[in-house]
Amino acid sequence: MEMSALRQRCQPVSAYPSSSEPSSSARQPDPLVRQHWMFGTAQEESLRVVLNHVSEAILLLDQHGRIQLVNPFGEQLFGENRDAMLGKSWADYLEPPFSFEYSELFAQSSAKDLAERIHEHSPKEIMLRRQDGLMVDVDISLSIIPAERPLLVCIMRDLSAYKKEHDELRQLARTDYLTQVANRRAFDEVLFRQWQECSKTHVPLSVLLIDIDHFKQLNDQFGHLHGDQCLRRIASAIKSELPSPRMLAARYGGEEFAVILPGCNETQATALAETIRRKVAALSGGDQDVVNSHPLSISIGVACTVAQHLRDYSALVNMADVALYRAKISGRNRVEYCAGF
């Protein structure tokens, strides 16, 4: 056999076209890996091509979790050259708590223990820290090749695009299309969470229910498209007055909005409601636009709970509703507080 043909047979699984072969000084896989992962036959050569072109990161780890082989997509995912990756601990590329979890897995004293425990840790979604410091969400699957000194096949799939799409869809499902504030579903979820958190920490929790006054008249006089424009302007006025990102403005339904104010007591919530009322009243009047010249006002009901003395969070909303009703029958364009039923 010619020397070049012999050399060809001795390529490890991660072999590249000859132009990108590692230099002789580059770190080489464990001899055991080399012994098992030589290529020569046409079938093995096909497998080498598949591994080099498959768009998932494929790594071979020894039983201590040290990287023995990596395919080109793996290099791309880790943002590092394979020569630098070979021999390094795979778990060192992971973010805590996964780095601890997998370091502990690879510290098993016997191959049998490792084989038994590997199923508890795969498949799984974990976070990878690339060489350039970027964090990437990945899905991993670990399989064991049983032997006295077992090897592990680690397949990693980049979830970034999927995560981005998922986050965008989630955001859409929680946003009111017309006004771009949170919708009722998001309001209920956040209020439930804040209720639980404030119960634990004994901080007050307040809610505002806001209803536009005589909105039907505005719709009837100027049409629903102009009504929509007012809804958008009022939503953004409410949002702009919230001093903390933990506070949430939502469209509660029709021409009603709601605000969650974690950490706000009765006095603070009432003062903020008054600021919002004034801001909305100031939206109309000064503009040339016929709708903007139409007087706009809102009525607001305020309710607060401290140490969660109420039955549940819906009782807080009911109290704000009672206060809102009071504001309406007392002449509108005002803030009312309900201390309890």
Ligand SMILES: Nc1nc2c(ncn2[C@@H]2O[C@H](COP(=O)(O)OP(=O)(O)OP(=O)(O)O)[C@@H](O)[C@H]2O)c(=O)[nH]1
């Ligand atoms: N333009 C527009 N109007 C809406 C929307 N949702 C609800 N409305 C209107 O809001 C109006 C609510 O009318 P009412 O419940 O009678 O209340 P109001 O006229 O504001 O009277 P008070 O609340 O008692 O001051 C109705 O005319 C609905 O058609 C919407 O998305 N866009």
